[in-house]
Amino acid sequence: xxxxxxxxxxxxxxxxxxxxxxxxxxxxxxxxxxxxxxxxxxxxxxxxxxxxxxxxxxxxxxxxxxxxxxxxxxxxxxxxxxxxxxxxxxxxxxxxxxxxxxxxxxxxxxxxxxxxxxxxxxxxxxxxxxxxxxxxxxxxxxxxxxxxxxxxxxxxxxxxxxxxxxxxxx
Numbered sequence: 300x301x302x303x304x305x306x307x308x309x310x311x312x313x314x315x316x317x318x319x320x321x322x323x324x325x326x327x328x329x330x331x332x333x334x335x336x337x338x339x340x341x342x343x344x345x346x347x348x349x350x351x352x353x354x355x356x357x358x359x360x361x362x363x364x365x366x367x368x369x370x371x372x373x374x375x376x377x378x379x380x381x382x383x384x385x386x387x388x389x390x391x392x393x394x395x396x397x398x399x400x401x402x403x404x405x406x407x408x409x410x411x412x413x414x415x416x417x418x419x420x421x422x423x424x425x426x427x428x429x430x431x432x433x434x435x436x437x438x439x440x441x442x443x444x445x446x447x448x449x450x451x452x453x454x455x456x457x458x459x460x461x462x463x464x465x466x467x468x469x
Contacts, residue, residue: 310361
């Protein structure tokens with residue numbers, strides 16, 4: 300059974316400070332823009348079975364905003380494998396528990412998210428370069444979870460494009 304994976308980079312976050320990287324929060328601008336991104340994704344008729352996030356604060360906040368718009372009442376699931384520095388192959392293998400899903404949203408960080416996209420598309424984390432900017436999203440269809448073959452890139456959009464779509468839907 301195929302599954303569409305939506306890879307989402309977290310929104311605009313605070314600058315690194317004394318609190319440590321894991322605790323960096325979205326800025327007020329980041330929250331506002333992410334809500335527009337989520338509305339744009341809703342116009343694309345996303346109906347995720349689950350929204351899974353890196354445990355870092357800014358990704359968790361991004362996932363919560365996506366849940367509120369795309370799956371009201373749902374709660375983001377935290378996945379340590381989506382934290383920076385984890386291997387793309389391990390993330391893909393970790394999706395096994397969601398093998399019956401039709402659509403999953405994965406919220407993470409660069410460069411790990413780009414490496415995951417490359418792994419899903421070419422079975423290697425260093426072949427395809429997708430430059431995820433903050434709030435950017437890639438839709439990749441895979442044959443199964445975990446994927447047994449290369450997936451297909453359905454679309455790759457920027458936060459700006461999604462915000463435009465979100466504003467048009469009001």
